[in-house]
Amino acid sequence: MNTLSYKTISANKETVNKEWLLVDAEGETLGRLSSIVAKLIRGKYKTNFTPHVDCGDNVIVINAEKVELTGKKWDDKKYFSHTGYPGGQRIINPKDLLAKNPIALVEKAVKGMLPKNKLGSVLYKNLYVYEGSEHNQEAQKPKKININSIK
Numbered sequence: 001m002n003t004l005s006y007k008t009i010s011a012n013k014e015t016v017n018k019e020w021l022l023v024d025a026e027g028e029t030l031g032r033l034s035s036i037v038a039k040l041i042r043g044k045y046k047t048n049f050t051p052h053v054d055c056g057d058n059v060i061v062i063n064a065e066k067v068e069l070t071g072k073k074w075d076d077k078k079y080f081s082h083t084g085y086p087g088g089q090r091i092i093n094p095k096d097l098l099a100k101n102p103i104a105l106v107e108k109a110v111k112g113m114l115p116k117n118k119l120g121s122v123l124y125k126n127l128y129v130y131e132g133s134e135h136n137q138e139a140q141k142p143k144k145i146n147i148n149s150i151k
Contacts, residue, residue: 011050016043019057020142022135025106026063028147029070034109036147037061041114041126045150052119060128060135060142065102069094079108103129 021040025033043049043056069077074095081090097104106129114120128137 009048011048011053011055013053015048016053016055018055020060020137020140021057022060022062022142022144023147024063024133024144025061026066028067030067030105030109033061033067033147034106034113036150037106037110037127038113039150041110041123054119054122054126056123056126058126058128058137058140058142060130060137061106062130062133062135064106064129065098065131067106102131 023033023037023040037059039045040059041056043054046055049055075093077094079092079094079097081092082088083090092100094105107127110127111120111124114123128135130136
């Protein structure tokens with residue numbers, strides 16, 4: 001019997017195969033889009049997934065301003081931030097946030113689905129969100145994927 005087949009192989013920084021993926025957010029629901037993008041960035045769909053290693057892909061999201069929210073979330077959902085000063089709590093709804101910074105909705109949603117530790121900070125740097133259909137990563141030759149085909 002070959003005992004080498006029983007060894008668990010963990011991925012590390014040198015053995016990871018990172019790809020560039022392109023996701024079009026036009027007409028997609030924010031939460032469903034973000035959960036799939038977070039899964040791609042984390043690398044959980046890969047066979048050599050290792051929880052403590054950055055083994056995910058680099059993901060480019062285009063048309064971030066055309067993302068959709070269901071129900072009355074455009075007005076009822078709230079994003080909280082704090083300036084650090086007394087009485088410095090700031091509240092903004094998605095409609096105003098989209099008008100102020102169109103890519104912030106997708107970035108906030110994906111960042112909230114990544115780990116809250118040092119690895120999460122490293123993984124977040126693998127996300128590139130753009131307003132419109134133009135992006136700066138043509139040299140990497142990203143592979144366009146349909147997120148509706150990923151489960």
